[in-house]
Amino acid sequence: MYQEIILDHYKRPHGKGLNEEFQAEVHHVNPTCGDEITLRVSGNEDGTISVSYDNQGCSISQASASIMFDQINNLNFEHGEKAVEHLVAMLQRTQDPNEDVLGDGIALVGVAQYPARVKCALLPWMAWKDAAIQAGMKKER
């Protein structure tokens, strides 16, 4: 589970730190273990979403937040949601890891063997989705 790439993201997280301006802010916690993330989103003119976050928690939740930032910062809702859904499916072992969608996130595949840790890996991604929906970025089709 602790692949080198995960430990790298944990020790040197990408994009950590909150933007001053935002349209929606959420605070998600994993009450069984104490992982916490505050995440902000704001919409850009081209329809993409900027994300920023601050967090504390275990290596998996922190690495996952860093990977999430790499993968879905400045994507539109549809593409970001696709990545979230792919991660969920990978962690439920119903889909093989796809590097095109998840980037370094494929390294999280080992987490699937530890059900207690799946929530840690999902926390930042679910926070992003919640914030984006709260900001009204999910377009009705």
Added chain:
Amino acid sequence: MSVLDVASIRADFPILKRTVRNDRRLVYLDSGATSQKPYQVLDAERDFYENHNAAVHRGAHLLAEEATDAFEHSRSNIANFIGANADDLVFTKNATEAINLVSYAFLNATLKSQHKKDLPAGSERFILKVGDEILVTEMEHHANLVPWQELCDKTGAVLRWIGLTDEGRLDLSDDSLFNERTRIVALTHQSNLLGTVNDIPAIVKLARAVDSLILLDACQSVPHMSIDVSTLGVDFLTWSGHKMLGPLGIGCLWGRAELLAAMPPFITGGSMIEVVSMAGTTFAAPPKRFEAGVPMAAQAVGLSAAVDYLRALGMDKVAAHEHEMTKATIAGLQSIPGIRIIGPEDLVDRGSAVSFVVDGLHPHDVGQVLDENGIAVRVGQHCAKPVCSRYGISAATRATYYIYNDLDDVSALIEGIHTTKKFFGV
């Protein structure tokens, strides 16, 4: 040489024979969450189902009689274990439900009095007025905090709490917390996170001086030390069966007879009634008043067998045995750089729950690497978030010990922490 014969005790616990991750032997350091079960308990439960199973307190057939006898004999035996009478012992689903049962006695008495409904004689002690106070401590498990917060929200009573010292003890410097508005003091005997054993005689004295009731959450004390309610001085004692070698699904509430008699019921339905008509119902005397529905007879029988097992070992020996491991654990942790123990580091009035944080590592990661090495610990907030906040931590790793652990388990933990630190390079 330990005060307990750990090798022969371990032989009674089938789960200790299995291996865990990477084919390691199981080092089970999570008995504070739930204990493992010996053959004696498993056999007793199985014997009940195989030979005597029936719904207790119902039916006139032989099996119903045998099941009822087994259930009530278990009640007597378990009550005897804490120096109580059988009639004053109520079985609940778990300790959380036992605490809720008392908090709901307050709520239900308060609501019924507002609607001028019949209440048992003596129920005034449970009727709350706006501004009455409930006193808890900052070291409570959520199970002994949230029910009282809820009670206050519903009645206009005020929740107050005894804070903690930096050393992990109750800070009793503000004695105005105990005043004429204090209706019940609800506190833990031993903190599940800090390991602190509270000074109950001191609390009893303060509470009695203001005529307050006292509820003691004994989840972490009844399994680990000798308890006698006839001298303890509290009004209610709550604990769970599964942390003391017993089955899941059974908890206990002991209460003073005159108080249980004065309390309106919590869960209502069959078994807990006296006379039912469409116009209304009168209720059975305790303990049945608080045991609606078909009760957990097999679990009671199992818990009774657990009590026999512990009694045969001797609770003073159990406590002395755990003390040895606590001492070794604290010394071992103190020898590792970058470890902070959360809770008292002295061994006076201290149980065997030892929590700690490792600088630069989240407890979840510590627990994961320990698990890879066969060591089962608890990580997280331990259902005691306010304690974590008090000591400025998001979570902690906790080792807890019981009769089947020995100093080899302590060594495995200390070695495991070294391995973890090396793995993460901290």
